[in-house]
Amino acid sequence: MDFIFNGISASSIGIKVLNTKRSILPDIRDQYETVPGKIGSYLFAQPFGDRIIEIECAFVSQTADTILQDARKISAWLSTNKKAQLILSKETDKYYMAKVSNKVDIDQTLYLGQFSIQFTCEPFAYSLDDNIQQFTAQPGATQGIYNNGTAETNPVISIIAAWGDIKNPKITLNDITFLYKGTITNNSQIDINSESFTCYKGMDRDINTTGGYDPAEDSILALIDGEFPTLQPGPNSLIFSCENGVNADIKIQFKERWI
Structure with a gap:
């Protein structure tokens, strides 16, 4: 031992x-x-x-x-x-x-x-290693995300405008909805950190150092409506939508937790 x-x-x-x-x-x-x-x-x-x-x-x-x-x-x-x-x-x-x-x-x-x-x-x-999943989301389509832990965990979710401007993007994770009342311009992104309850445009992420972000980056919390999403143990469902019907690349990063 x-x-x-x-x-x-x-x-x-x-x-x-x-x-x-x-x-x-x-x-x-x-x-x-x-x-x-x-x-x-x-x-x-x-x-x-x-x-x-x-x-x-x-x-x-x-x-x-x-x-x-x-x-x-x-x-x-x-x-x-x-x-x-x-x-x-x-x-x-x-x-x-x-x-x-x-x-x-x-x-x-x-x-x-x-x-x-x-x-x-x-x-x-x-978990020692982060669980990182990335996919292209069509508006209204459901994406499954599995959490192998036995406790809920707080993810960092990135919405990446890889297919054009995204107007008023909304994430629904299980029954929790998170809306950004603004536009993600082409080739940029927003990052939603449910661990530190922050939301930034293109922040440099480190979910082990909650809140440790470059102060020069713009916070967009004033443009947020809804709750910060959490992942439950086992299967979870994520739905992306936006006002102008553009696809988005979604990246979700989290540490699995066990009781």
Whole structure:
């Protein structure tokens, strides 16, 4: 067993993983209200809380005197001021966004040091690679998009005017409609980011850095009507339409997420 945190694997610095503990579900934050005279209670469903992953580790130093030196190297590796990627060896295609949340006490026996790391993680596991799909959409036609994850995810959708000007383009993803009340000129595009709730003309996309766009690019949020679309687990349907009936190239980019 092994794990990678902040780009460095435990095995590469001489750490052996003894055990990994993680809950099936993240923290459940639902609230229940008891009403006199009513059987049971009212449920007020809440979003998931954090997920805790605990990893028990050990390392062997060359001498009993060098254990503290080795421990300082480990502490430098684990010390971050923000969340970093945590990849477990049994799921190398997924990562968690995590930060160490305990002080990591070391139990020393001669040359052996043992310790337990507690990571506080965002509730979902994310795919390491983006799922990118691109197609030419005819107005009114339905395009299927499959999300292999078990949780909804927020895509970046690009509408590209590869076939002429597009007037008042509209995207309907499942039951959510997103309308741009303007014209995408020929050979240009708009980018709808449901992760950061932004919409730009031809922004330089990076869905891992939400909102990190060139400020010189023009935001078109003032010309938007509707909701930012999301992808549900499993099959999804996307319908493109526009006022002047021109085809559009659609690019959809997202990270699959798992509970």
